[in-house]
Amino acid sequence: MYRKISARYVLGFDGTQHTLIEDGEVVFDGESIVFVGRDYGGPVDEERHYGQSLVMPGLIDLDALADIDHLILDSWPSPDTAAGHLWSDDYFAHRRRDVFTPAERATVREFALAQLALHGITTYMPIASEIHSSWAENLHELVDMAETSRRIGLRGYLGPAYRSGVHVTTAAGGREVHSNEALGLAGLSDAEHFMDYAAELADPLVTGVLLPCRIETLSEELMRETARIARERNALVRLHCLQSPLEDGLLQRSAGRGVLELLESTGLFGTRLLIPHGVVIDGKDPAASAPGGPLDLLARHGVSIVHCPLTSFRYQKQLVSFDRFREAGINLCLGTDSFPPDLVRGMDAGMHLTRMVEERPDAGTLADYFDAATLGGARALGRADLGRLAPGMQADITVVSLGSFGDGVVEDPLRTLVLNGTARQVTDTFVAGRPVVVGGRLPGVDLDTLRAEGQRLFGEMRAAYSERDVQRREADELFPPTYPHAKMASPVAIP
Secondary structure (H helix, E strand, O other): OEEEEEEEEEEEEOOOOEEEEEEEEEEEEOOEEEEEEOOOOOOOOEEEEOOOEEEEEOEEEEEEEOOOOOHHHHOOOOHHHHHHHOEEHHHHHHHOOOOOOHHHHHHHHHHHHHHHHHOOEEEEEEEOOOOOOOOOOOHHHHHHHHHHHHHHOOEEEEOOEEOOEEEEEOOOOOEEEEEOHHHHHHHHHHHHHHHHHHHHHOOOOEEEOEEEOOHHHOOHHHHHHHHHHHHHHOOEEEOOEOOOHHHHHHHHHHHOOOHHHHHHHOOHHHOEEEEOEOOOOEOOOHHHHOOOOHHHHHHHOOOEEEEOHHHHHHOOOOOEOHHHHHHOOOEEEEOOOOOOOOHHHHHHHHHHHHHHHHOOOOOOOHHHHHHHHHHHHHHHHOOOOOOOOOOOOEOOEEEEEOOOHHHOOOOOHHHHHHHHOOHHHEEEEEEOOEEOOEOOEOOOOOHHHHHHHHHHHHHHHHHHHHHHOOOOOOHHHHOOOOOOOOOOOOOOOOO
16 A cells, blocks of 8 residues: 655655655555655555655654653652662562552553654663562563554564662662572563564564663673573663763672673673663763773674663763764664653753763754664664665654744754754654554544553552652652642631
């Protein structure tokens, strides 16, 4: 079936770079694009004109929130409350539990995937907090998530997160990693079984990958086994590291080596490795890109850095710098990592953070950031058929409206979108040629009911922090409001 879509602006691809086509058209037959340009003269079975919109490649989010929002709670703690956001050692040893039932967890996943779709994401690799699980994700949870993802129509690179340790606050108020190696190896076994499930499913929209948790929560044995399985299966590995000075301190204590040394010694540098976030590396230091420096090592081993600028910004961090990583030859892609899953706002924050780091207005160009959200993501996944609109490519397409008065005037359409707008202007998306978002809605998903359920489950999640807090404080004390709630006096009758 030949579908033709057209709009005032189309961002095509000329074989080398994205190119802007005014009054452009995209035609696709089934899952593949057959034409990008103007004045298509071939067969058309269905046609849609999007008017004052930008048609662009589907966005690729490789650290995509698959959870209820937690940044709204944990990105602004005081020194007094920060320790209460972790498990206590008593909770770890005696009281840990799943806050959500399997059915509630499935609702959480649907809530998150619906948000991704509505923000123009067409391909994603999920990230979820384990703090409200009894340990980490399991096989059944990811099988259920895969089915939800297929029903919505997204392209997912999925696997259960696993770990052999967890951050805890000790009774004395310190921070340590407490471990259970058996649970870590069981989690890796679940990840292997999920890859088998995905292979048997034979759905091109579901690919099994290895998603271990933060590096300081993995034993050396778990890292080595992850590397071995990844090499045997040619599987992608995404490992959160190089995101906090705390990592090296904990790893030096447990393994006598830092992050980069462990990536080398455990064989993870020999895998198809993606690393969020890279913010501990000072790329402005000439030693970083010198032979043997961190940027040189990452580039030499073909590592992709998943840059999450908006989340890093909210946690008082930044990549130093996007331009330095690119100049060193490192593939950069983008992630959201938290709510909102808005890569448009992420690109805006990233561009301006780069300019601040480099202290010049031409740093962190929009073209480089948009390439990271499309071509860089495709490169990290080993998918030359994603991230671009050209004949032969997958018909993964995002349509963004620029027709509202609130958008202001249109200069360059992509620059207008990123500087003036958000991904909430997405009206339509296609994944492998199938409509996913249609007119700002998700067909078959009751968003009003899902929103209400999401709010209820967020309340459960927020309340559960109290039972994990080493001081057992109430949620309102751990997460005080911006202003105190008003104490309303009883009305007085007027004679």
